[in-house]
Amino acid sequence: MLIPTRDRCQTLGSTIRSCLAQDYADLRIVVSDNCSDDDTAAVVAGFDDPRLRYVRTPRRLSMTGNFEFSLSLVEDHDAYVMHIGDDDGLILDGAAQAAGIIRETGTRAVNSAHAVYHWPSSLYPNYANRLIMPLGRGYHHVSGLSAARDVMAFRRGYAFLPSTYTGFIAKSVIDAVAAGGAYYASITPDSYSGFANAGILERYVYARRPFAIAGLSGRSNGGSNVTTGDSSEANRYLAENDLPTHTDVVYCPKSIPLVVAEAFLQARDRVPRLGAIDFDANRLCRVALRDVAPENYAAVRNAVAQMVQQHGLKLNVPTAPTRGQAFARGIDRTLLRVRRLRESYRRIDAAAQGVTDVAGAGRLANELLGKAGA
Incomplete structure (x- = not known):
């Protein structure tokens, strides 16, 4: 350990x-x-x-x-x-x-x-x-x-x-x-x-x-990144980082999908077998906008807008959360709850x-x- x-x-x-x-x-x-x-x-x-x-x-x-x-x-x-x-x-x-x-x-x-x-x-x-x-x-x-x-x-x-x-x-x-x-x-x-x-x-x-x-x-670093409370841990974590983030992702700690994608791309560059997995920037951007909490929407939208331009994507990036995003998020959370019931999760x-x-x-x-x- x-x-x-x-x-x-x-x-x-x-x-x-x-x-x-x-x-x-x-x-x-x-x-x-x-x-x-x-x-x-x-x-x-x-x-x-x-x-x-x-x-x-x-x-x-x-x-x-x-x-x-x-x-x-x-x-x-x-x-x-x-x-x-x-x-x-x-x-x-x-x-x-x-x-x-x-x-x-x-x-x-x-x-x-x-x-x-x-x-x-x-x-x-x-x-x-x-x-x-x-x-x-x-x-x-x-x-x-x-x-x-x-x-x-x-x-x-x-x-x-x-x-x-x-x-x-x-x-x-x-x-x-x-x-x-x-x-x-x-x-x-x-x-x-x-x-x-x-x-x-x-x-x-x-x-x-x-x-x-x-x-x-x-x-906790993770919670400090995505919540609206005390962000001192997240700020120190980012300020002290000495590794470059991957150029194919606009790194945004407010978005778990963007953070996970950055880690995947770094790993794919190091481990050849991961080259069999495509990087779908369009899907990533859609999920990032779907999953973001309303209070973090502006920061994540800014990162997604930069990625849309960088990758030449044909994706609308709304200035505020939409009903469609909320509906998609609701479906995803329902599927998660169903899976957790199957896996016998308890609170x-x-x-x-x-x-x-x-x-x-x-x-x-x-x-x-x-x-x-x-």
Whole structure:
């Protein structure tokens, strides 16, 4: 487990507790501290466990740079690697579940269904202290190219891909992507790694039972990018980025489709097998306008208008959201709700269960999965 962090000691302790609570003996946890100015070092020092290692970066890095640095700390070339955010957590037996699937199948990558915990400080106040998770069971094999194609056709979210941020990936896959150089080549490490790994892998395993929980706290980068609240984390993330964005996309952090497409194009430039997947700029622009929140419409419209001109597209770019876009968005959300019902997603009031952090959410998730027989 690799935990890249900076100045988030308030949530980091809970993330570490969720990892140390695992009963899988071969788990190793490395905290890669990006020159924090807060009590991060003290928080890590407060845990007395030989499985936990603390390393401070030699200088201040970009977020993606810290992800890259943390990979250099993996000494076992037979290891399986997962990055986990400093407000995320593992479900109580998540590591053992993943290891069991790897033993049974011999897969070089295993990803799982997506679970989310909104911290009490979530940038989405209506979801504060809510746990959203599937109660599925079993697993199936997925074609890497088919998964990448589905994501770029916007039939699936990028979390379906075998990312180092959502699954356990063999170090050999990471080394194949890096090819002797840097592994990451995009400002967005989670979606980039998903595409790049999918391009290397003939097949991977997707578990319907989640291993980990994505935490959304008041300082989450993703939430800071797309909400209208505190944008300081997003601004710092962008200001410190040292990777050029792909020239075929006008990068706009307010639009998940544009961000995902940028990561795909960077991965396609690095991994030849991804060349089998076409980049449909017209479809991307339509989906970006469809999915944007009204408060972010102006920023996304501006990016789309530039792309329309750049690619010579015949696409109308309305100055304000239209009823047609709202109708298309409603259909897409209905399809998502149907799929989540099939995948047994539940929304749980974690506060009512005495949960106030992601480690508690990991224990609660394990209890719920056990009761559901998952």
